Amino acid sequence: MNNLEDIMAMAQNVQAELEKAQAGLDTIEVQGAAGGGLVTVTASAKGRIIGLNIDESLLAVSEKQMLEDLVIAAFNDARAKADAASGAAMAKMTSGIPLPPGFKLPF
Template identity: 40%
Template sequence: MKKNFLDLIKKTKIMQESLKKVKKELSLIEVEGKSFSGLVKIYLTCRNKVNKIFIDPSLFKKDKDMLEDLIIIAFNDAINKAKLKSKEKINTITNGIKLPFDF
């Protein structure tokens, strides 16, 4: 029984190190979120750091409220893609075991 407990501790430490590595990798992976029309795009890492925003120049001549809505849609799309990519990466380490926290 003691051996099983020591094996569990060892596996936990290995998993922690793997999660640290994935966390660093996720900070380098960029996803693109876009509005329905693709006129607004937001590029962010899987650690939710915004790297770039693209706004089609034609939108500057249009309604401010519409532009704000398109930015929100693109940003939410990017966040959802980043979460999905993060879950995929984490699942490779945890073999699908759900962690009690968001990564």
């Protein structure tokens, strides 16, 4: 029975560490950019958008389509960086846990 109890205790520890790591993701900030930095988006590694900066040169009516495209590109860049930061943080947290190949947390 000790093995089962040890496994349950380990699972509870892993769950607590996972919750702590998930909470920490909201404190990691990444910045996505487009148009050579004319549009930047700041996001947390959890994917929450924190800020948006648009260069004034893009605020002309004639630049509307380009501005829309750059905002989308900056959001996508920020999301990709948030995913990478999240993956790195979770990999760091699970590095000491013997998981089978291909097994990913959170469940």
